[in-house]
Amino acid sequence: MEDNDEGFTQEFEFDNGMNLIVKQRSSIKEGGGTIWDAAYVLIHFFMKHPKGLQDFMVLEPQKSYTMVELGSGTGIAGLAFAKLFPNSTHYLTEYSLSSLKLIDENIDLNKLNKDLVKSCTLEWGVEQAKQLKQDLKIGKENHKDIDIIIGSDIVYLAKQFDDLLQCILELGTQNHTRVIFGATEHGNYGLFQKKLEEYQDKIKITYVSLDYLDDQFMAEDIKVFIMDLI
Ligand SMILES: C[S@@+](CC[C@H](N)C(=O)[O-])C[C@H]1O[C@@H](n2cnc3c(N)ncnc32)[C@H](O)[C@@H]1O
Numbered sequence: 001m002e003d004n005d006e007g008f009t010q011e012f013e014f015d016n017g018m019n020l021i022v023k024q025r026s027s028i029k030e031g032g033g034t035i036w037d038a039a040y041v042l043i044h045f046f047m048k049h050p051k052g053l054q055d056f057m058v059l060e061p062q063k064s065y066t067m068v069e070l071g072s073g074t075g076i077a078g079l080a081f082a083k084l085f086p087n088s089t090h091y092l093t094e095y096s097l098s099s100l101k102l103i104d105e106n107i108d109l110n111k112l113n114k115d116l117v118k119s120c121t122l123e124w125g126v127e128q129a130k131q132l133k134q135d136l137k138i139g140k141e142n143h144k145d146i147d148i149i150i151g152s153d154i155v156y157l158a159k160q161f162d163d164l165l166q167c168i169l170e171l172g173t174q175n176h177t178r179v180i181f182g183a184t185e186h187g188n189y190g191l192f193q194k195k196l197e198e199y200q201d202k203i204k205i206t207y208v209s210l211d212y213l214d215d216q217f218m219a220e221d222i223k224v225f226i227m228d229l230i
Helices: 037-048 076-084 097-109 126-136 158-171 189-198
Strands: 008-013 019-024 066-070 089-094 117-121 148-152 178-184 203-207 222-229
Touching (some): 037 148, 037 178, 037 222, 066 076, 066 158, 076 089, 076 117, 076 148, 089 097, 089 126, 158 203, 158 222, 178 189
Parallel strands (some): 066 148
Antiparallel strands (some): 008 019
16 A cells, blocks of 8 residues: 555755755555654755754765764755765665655655765664664774764654664764754653653753754754754
């Protein structure tokens, strides 16, 4: 049923001249086939700082970074990041096979370099993160640190918070990896903030002020924040 759904595409044009085409398939379970609110905010935030998010972190568009997106869904946030950093390697991860197929279609639709932008299976967890690093030959053990981890609207199921945070800690490198999240403040968001307190000796969180977000694509209840692994 999910894979018989033809889906529909949406095209985004940004003030920096870039564009993005995203196919959605609403029949995919757990919302993994549609664009979530925080993704709109996050991609416009990325595009507003095309010279590399300098206000928050020094990233040079022409350099080669390794980026992993968690819970990519349609792949929208990872695709936007890939457009901004064309020489970097981008792994758009998901545990839904239907989402992974959709991500591949979206990589094609945007004519991105498939040697550099790839979909990969990843369910959040420590063992799964270790396997991903081994399969892709990335991470500190392989002398290829993951520089950036991104996630959009993946903070919602309280029972997954530990798996999600431990997955990030396993993938990342202390004092190196920077994590950029967009999250809608809903029922469980407060629980996530509480959970982060348990990780405060490992993760430092910085909220991006609304002033830095795109005027049209921001909302009081959608937070963009950076997590540094310390
Ligand atoms: C609310 S959707 C957000 C999708 C997309 N990031 C966006 O903002 O449009 C959450 C995504 O996380 C994925 N997901 C949920 N639990 C997961 C897990 N334990 N491991 C990996 N992916 C998961 C779902 O399949 C879904 O695509």
